[in-house]
Structure formats: structure tokens, C-alpha cells
Amino acid sequence: MTGITLAGTQVTLESRADESLTATLYRAGYAMRIACKRGGCGLCRVHVDQGQISYNAHVCESVLTPEEREQGITLACRAVPTSDVTISVPEEGRLRCVAPAFTRYALREQSGAGKGAAQAGGRDWVID
Amino acid sequence: MGVLRLGYVHVRVTDMEAAKRHYINTMGFYPMLEVGNKLYLKGWDEFDHHSIVLEEGGVGVAKVGFKVAKPDDIDVIESKSRTFGVETQRMTKGDNPDVSDGLRITLPSGHIVEVYHDQTYVGSLVGTVNPQLFPRELVGIGAPRIDHALLGCDDVNTTEKFFIDVFDFYQVERLIPDLDHQDCSLATWLSSGNRGHDIALIQGENYDKKLHHLAFQLEGWSDILKAGQIMSIDDVPIDMGPTQHGITRGKTIYYFDPSGNRNEVFADGYVAQRDRPTMLWTADQVARGINAINRTLNETFTTALT
Helix, strand or coil, rough: EEEECCCCCEEEEECCCCHHHHHHHHHCCEEEECCCCCCCCCEEEEEEEEEEEECCCCCCCCCCCCCHHHHCCCCCEEECCCCCCEEHHHHHHHHHEECHHHHHHHHHHHHCCCCCCCHHHCCCCCCC | CCCEEEEEEEECHHHHHHHHHHHHHCCCCCEEEEEEEEEECCCCCCCCCCCEEEEEECCEEEEEEEEEEEEEHHHHHHHHHHCCCCCCEEECCCCCCCCCCCCEEEEECCEEEEECCCCCCCCCCCCCCCCCCCCCCCCCCCCCCCCEEEEEECCHHHHHHHHHHHHCCCCEEEEEEECCCCCCEEEEEEEEECCCCCCCCCCCCEEEEEEEEEEEEEEEHHHHHHHHHHHCCCCCCCEEEECCCCCEEEEEEEEEEECCCCEEEEEECCCCCCCCCCCEHHHHHHHHHCCCCCCCCCCCCCCCCC
């Protein structure tokens, strides 16, 4: 189990085994700009500020160059965290909370019954 | 006669096994030949050897083939290409398996197109004598044939002019900024026969050489829904639809192959004619042109290309 912290927020989402960054975000009620979900279009570029990721399928160099990888840029649809990570979604990635009920549920579930209520009861996780 | 139709689309895929599952099991195309890192496929209602080529390594479009009616047409296109000022190269029979000699052209947009006059005749799965409606054992969506491709261009006008001047395509529909700027094509739909488009072009920054989508032809709204149901079962990512285009009036779903190349299932649309006036779309109405029912442009359709 690894944590995905969304840079600039108080939110840390727990990633399930083999779950891509976008899969965790969408499960937790967030959305961002994604298209092909298969590592081909490159629209879901995010920056890994801290931590390590691996890929659940081959991402070709014409989509994500070695230089970009070196700089910490990754494709959220194909990247699977292998340690706790902090990610920054660029402005054009338009990360937002589209289903607050599921965000609340995910945060409550991962902090244990009741324990996370205070955090989940706040609005820190709402990214407009 | 000149160019008969779009003959083949050659796309790059990152993972051949995943691509096979998509193009064979989901789309219902038939593998005809596998050589090295390339797989050649056809639809059940196509007569020639192949209409899709998959090549492992990368994403996007490697080249697009157009079939002409007779060998002489190659000479005419070669001569017109020189006049137009694009780079050409003769190809010999066998450069592409089961494809005749022909001409390879680099479009102003950087895409490679090939024209050829013959492919090995294979025949459709229902034959030509008292044919059945369709093969009894279709696979997945069971697409009968390819329909068209949409390519990206930094400058649509020049490549559009190539298809009109050199290939003698006619313009079926066109997207322009507004009625005061009719010289600027933001997108164009071009045909050589009676389909709404054999090739279309869309303008965007750094779009040269890129693929927007390749389309499979289906018939009717019910087959579009059925295709969507199979995509749901097979976990195929959807970009848009099912819906109907204002442009061409085709019914559609846009979706992605396992490498992220956009595909479309495209049904019906009106019968295009060479003497039919070009339909004009102004940029303020583009959302209705692309998606006539929803009438809202999504955040990926004009920006995700491979």
C-alpha cells in the first residue's frame, strides 16, 4: 500500500496494488484530463515531485521522452507508484473533485472508521 | 478513374499481443499475414488482401495507402505530384506484401501516402455468388471494412489542396473560422467516391505526421450501440459517443486501441456526390458539427492525437 499525495493539498490517497495514478484518483472521486488511458496520447502528463513509480505497460519514447522521464514527468494512466509519492498535476491537467461523496468515502475508508471523520468532514480535499 | 478509395492504414502499436486482441477479437478483423513486427488484417467484406497494417514499435500512423483504378493512374499522380511540389518515390511490387508497384508520396503535412493499383485478391467471407448477408460466425464487433482516416496537420489548406489537385478528391464538408474567413480550413472532409470522406484533415499546432483516428464502417444505429456494448465488455476506452455527427451525419463512437490510437466506428451518413455543394461549418458551431446530439466539445477530441 502506497500513498499518493496531491501537491498543494492536504490529500493523501492510498493506492491499491497495481493501481495506476489515474485509477486511484478516479476511484477517489477526482477527475483530470485524460483521453486514451493507454499511454499513447500523452495528455495525462504529471510530475512526480517525490517517490518512485513503475509502468504497468510499455510507454514508448515518442510519447514520453527520456529527457521528460529524467525530469520526473510521467503518464498518470500508466504510472503505478512503488513508494509513497507526491504528484503535481499541471494546470492544463485540470485536476478536480467531481464526486465528493466518493472522495469522502475513500478518505474515511483509508483512515479507519470514525478516525478519518474529521479530515473527511472538512473540505480540504475539494479541488475546484 | 483515379483514386478509388482509402486502401489501407498502417499504424504503430506498442504491444502487438494487445493490439491483436483489439483488432481481431474486439473489432473482428482477420489476420492475413504476419511478417516480422508487422501484422496485415482485413475486414470480412473487403476483397483485397489487407486494409490495416499493425507495426510493433511506437504509436501513430506510419503511412496510408490509396488504391487507384489502373496502373496509368500512378503516372498521372506522379506527374501531378511533381507539379504540386511534393517528394515522391517509386515503390516496387513486394515493397509492401501483396501490394503492387506504385508511388510513395510525402504530404506537405509530413504523412507518407502510397498509391497502388492492385493488391492480392482474397475475396470476402461471403463470396460473390449468391452471397449471404454476413458470415455466420463474426467475431466481436465484426466490422466489415475500414471507412476513412483523419490526419493532423499544422496547415490544413496545403495538404487539402494536395488531395484536391493531385488525387482529384472533392470537398464534402469544411470547417472554417467564420463566413468572413472562408479561405482558412480548420478541418476538411474529402472524398473520392460516395462516402462522406475517405480522408479528413484537422488543424492544430504540432499536428503534422499525426493520426487523429482511423474508422471502421458499420451500418445503422443499432450496430453502433452493439459495438459500444462490446467495447464495454472488452474495457475499450471511449472518447465520445454513441452519438451522431452534424458533419457527414454519420453515427459514431470514438474509442482508443490498446496503444492509444483513436479508432471510430462510423455508420451511414449521407451519400456524397461530386456535384453536391460543400457543407460549411463555422467554428462557433463546431461542437454541433462533431457531436450533434450532445453539442458540447469534450476536452480530448481535438487535442489527443498519436
